[in-house]
Amino acid sequence: MLKLQDLAKNKELFSSGHRACAGCGEALAVRQILLAAQPRPVVTAMATGCLEIFSSIYPHSAWQVPMIHTAFETAASTAAGVEAAYRFYRKMGRIEDDIRIIAFAGDGGTYDIGLQALSGALERRHRFLYVCTNNEAYMNTGIQRSSATPLGADTTTSPAGRVLLGKVQHRKNIMEIVIAHDVAYAGQTTVFFWRDLASKVQKALDAPGPSFLNVLVPCPLGWRHQPSETLKLSKLAADTCYWPLYEFENGRYKINYEPQKKLPIEEFLKPQGRFRHLFGIEEGAKVISELQRFVDEQWDLLHRKQALFGASENKDKD
Amino acid sequence: MIVAKTGNEALAYAMKQINPDVVAAYPITPSTEIVQIFSNYVSDGEVDTEFVAVESEHSAMTACIGAAACGCRVMTATASQGLALMHEMLFIAAGLRLPIVMAVASRSLSSPLNIHGDHSDSVASRDSGWMQFFCETVQEGYDTLIQAVKIAERAYLPALVAIDGFILSHCQERIEIFDDRDVREFLGKPKPNYNLLDWRNPILVGPATLQDYYFEFKRSEIEGMNRALPIIEEVQEEFKKRFGRGYPVLEEYRCDDAEAVVLVMGSACGTCRVAVDHLRAKGKRVGMVKLRVFRPLVHPLLKKSLAKFKAVGVLDRVDAVNSYGGPLFTEVSSVLYDLPERPKLFSYVYGLGGREFAPEDATFVFEQVLSGKKDELVTYIGVR
Ligand SMILES: Cc1ncc(C[n+]2csc(CCOP(=O)(O)OP(=O)(O)O)c2C)c(N)n1
Numbered sequence: 295m296l297k298l299q300d301l302a303k304n305k306e307l308f309s310s311g312h313r314a315c316a317g318c319g320e321a322l323a324v325r326q327i328l329l330a331a332q333p334r335p336v337v338t339a340m341a342t343g344c345l346e347i348f349s350s351i352y353p354h355s356a357w358q359v360p361m362i363h364t365a366f367e368t369a370a371s372t373a374a375g376v377e378a379a380y381r382f383y384r385k386m387g388r389i390e391d392d393i394r395i396i397a398f399a400g401d402g403g404t405y406d407i408g409l410q411a412l413s414g415a416l417e418r419r420h421r422f423l424y425v426c427t428n429n430e431a432y433m434n435t436g437i438q439r440s441s442a443t444p445l446g447a448d449t450t451t452s453p454a455g456r457v458l459l460g461k462v463q464h465r466k467n468i469m470e471i472v473i474a475h476d477v478a479y480a481g482q483t484t485v486f487f488w489r490d491l492a493s494k495v496q497k498a499l500d501a502p503g504p505s506f507l508n509v510l511v512p513c514p515l516g517w518r519h520q521p522s523e524t525l526k527l528s529k530l531a532a533d534t535c536y537w538p539l540y541e542f543e544n545g546r547y548k549i550n551y552e553p554q555k556k557l558p559i560e561e562f563l564k565p566q567g568r569f570r571h572l573f574g575i576e577e578g579a580k581v582i583s584e585l586q587r588f589v590d591e592q593w594d595l596l597h598r599k600q601a602l603f604g605a606s607e608n609k610d611k612d
Numbered sequence: 613m614i615v616a617k618t619g620n621e622a623l624a625y626a627m628k629q630i631n632p633d634v635v636a637a638y639p640i641t642p643s644t645e646i647v648q649i650f651s652n653y654v655s656d657g658e659v660d661t662e663f664v665a666v667e668s669e670h671s672a673m674t675a676c677i678g679a680a681a682c683g684c685r686v687m688t689a690t691a692s693q694g695l696a697l698m699h700e701m702l703f704i705a706a707g708l709r710l711p712i713v714m715a716v717a718s719r720s721l722s723s724p725l726n727i728h729g730d731h732s733d734s735v736a737s738r739d740s741g742w743m744q745f746f747c748e749t750v751q752e753g754y755d756t757l758i759q760a761v762k763i764a765e766r767a768y769l770p771a772l773v774a775i776d777g778f779i780l781s782h783c784q785e786r787i788e789i790f791d792d793r794d795v796r797e798f799l800g801k802p803k804p805n806y807n808l809l810d811w812r813n814p815i816l817v818g819p820a821t822l823q824d825y826y827f828e829f830k831r832s833e834i835e836g837m838n839r840a841l842p843i844i845e846e847v848q849e850e851f852k853k854r855f856g857r858g859y860p861v862l863e864e865y866r867c868d869d870a871e872a873v874v875l876v877m878g879s880a881c882g883t884c885r886v887a888v889d890h891l892r893a894k895g896k897r898v899g900m901v902k903l904r905v906f907r908p909l910v911h912p913l914l915k916k917s918l919a920k921f922k923a924v925g926v927l928d929r930v931d932a933v934n935s936y937g938g939p940l941f942t943e944v945s946s947v948l949y950d951l952p953e954r955p956k957l958f959s960y961v962y963g964l965g966g967r968e969f970a971p972e973d974a975t976f977v978f979e980q981v982l983s984g985k986k987d988e989l990v991t992y993i994g995v996r
């Protein structure tokens with residue numbers, strides 16, 4: 295099993311001095327991912343978004359690994375080009391090292407504008423890890439809704455008003471979309487669970503084809519919580535089953551975390567300003583109960599997938 | 613060796629000889645065949661290229677950028693909507709100073725949909741920081757694509773080589789092709805500025821820059837373009853020395869004692885040559901100025917050449933929809949502005965959406981320019 299003291303011995307490849315907000319889950323995720331990736335040499339690409347802005351303002355850089363940024367919707371296609379170059383050099387015997395490529399993009403750059411490029415790159419089976427640092431909105435442009443934004447969240451383009459109580463649609467299931475591409479590995483996790491995240495990074499990087507990680511990264515600015523509560527919210531997301539920790543590997547689903555006691559969704563919503571308008575009014579209670587229903591249904595569905603396509607029963611046939 | 617090839621075949625063949633490290637592309641008429649034919653070379657192992665058949669032109673250009681940032685020699689081909697879809701990434705390729713070379717079979721832009729040749733696509737990309745070459749013949753397209761690789765790599769700027777859609781892309785011409793070995797020797801190995809895959813020496817490509825640095829980056833990119841012309845000329849000289857053929861950046865055809873000339877780009881140069889010969893036979897003092905390089909805008913050459921004439925008709929195979937004539941016309945007007953004595957300038961827009969441009973149309977233009985009289989600001993040739 296992965297040990298914290300081992301990870302702690304690794305080099306910090308995402309250095310301090312970047313400009314993320316205090317308590318930014320995204321910065322935390324990237325740092326953990328680059329710690330976990332070692333000792334594999336990695337080359338990275340990122341999309342326009344918070345990460346790019348807080349890590350790459352010239353003449354400063356937080357990256358101790360090669361990094362390329364091109365545009366908002368292009369993390370996957372840029373990585374595809376880098377991977378093609380890598381394949382070319384390997385083929386010609388000009389690179390011997392076993393380099394891994396990681397692409398980072400926010401939920402906007404993944405679920406929305408970058409979905410086509412992601413789909414194309416997965417279908418072509420470029421060998422790279424695509425990480426969605428998912429804070430459930432377009433934070434860099436000022437907290438607009440994305441298709442990863444949950445029902446009822448107050449964002450600047452789904453504002454809670456007199457008639458509409460925040461976003462009126464549920465979020466999109468990106469994991470299933472990615473899994474439908476027959477990826478080598480896909481995992482969902484969040485920053486509180488450092489060991490889960492680190493081991494998923496390692497599995498994903500060693501997978502023989504394209505792999506994907508959907509990492510929930512609480513954002514104090516957009517979620518409107520205290521910076522000190524980022525990790526607590528990250529844990530609550532899993533304990534309420536709002537954010538199941540699971541993975542898809544070799545055609546099998548595996549739930550990696552069963553909360554001892556499944557908490558009601560309110561526990562996750564309450565500390566966050568983006569859901570404040572839902573509390574204390576009847577219409578808001580309806581939205582909360584619809585969210586609860588959605589979470590329960592998804593959680594149940596995941597269990598059924600695990601039962602049907604899980605690891606345990608098929609073990610003997612291996 | 614002399615062979616018969618369409619423009620697309622010739623460009624695909626040039627690509628084979630160039631043997632780029634990475635090609636990422638997406639099909640669109642009339643450039644589809646270039647990549648199609650090239651992918652046969654890939655399948656047959658005739659090139660070392662890593663070929664990426666992407667899901668859109670946006671990703672094609674992006675993947676080219678990713679690979680070029682790793683120091684690879686990178687090429688693609690497109691046209692029309694494809695080039696328009698790449699638009700965002702064209703600026704990024706240029707801003708990162710990546711010598712990507714792109715073949716374009718020029719075509720009109722929607723709407724309405726039209727697959728035929730005009731210069732809407734390339735000209736709409738003129739401010740993206742790419743060098744742009746417009747070719748008169750299939751032979752010139754073949755030669756220019758090879759030259760462009762060297763020019764781009766020396767200037768650290770991307771280059772677009774345009775042949776007119778269908779008129780050149782699909783018409784067969786008798787062309788001379790070189791030996792693979794000679795082409796490869798002429799080009800040598802790329803000498804990239806940087807290599808992202810050199811993970812022991814990490815670099816950050818494409819950072820965010822704010823008010824304090826962006827302008828300086830752009831200024832140095834602009835300087836790169838300012839210095840492109842001598843590099844283009846230098847490579848053309850080397851090409852001529854090696855292969856015995858060359859094209860000036862700006863060519864004057866029978867201009868010596870001409871009173872009226874037309875300025876033109878692309879395949880219509882051929883049509884204008886015919887018209888010039890025909891009118892010269894009748895004793896009319898006309899000539900043609902062929903502009904081969906549209907970016908960088910070769911203003912010293914244009915100024916020097918056009919200042920000599922009484923009247924110049926500027927032919928644009930695209931309209932800028934600015935209510936004031938074609939893009940080349942407005943650029944040439946400004947180039948000539950500070951001359952003490954300026955030639956009369958006439959704007960002609962012709963050939964949109966593949967509309968025929970015959971020697972008679974060119975003759976009409978010459979006669980009007982010679983007469984020095986014209987009612988409209990812009991004349992649209994052959995519109996019903
Ligand atoms: C083509 C294009 N459209 C819009 C933008 C503006 N833009 C930049 S970042 C961003 C949102 C990023 O959101 P997300 O991907 O969720 O990342 P986050 O900032 O939340 O980490 C947007 C809309 C852009 N850069 N490019």
Ligand code: SF4
Nearest residue numbers: 315318344433513515
């Ligand atoms: S807005 Fe959110 S995601 Fe962006 S830097 Fe701040 S905390 Fe991080």
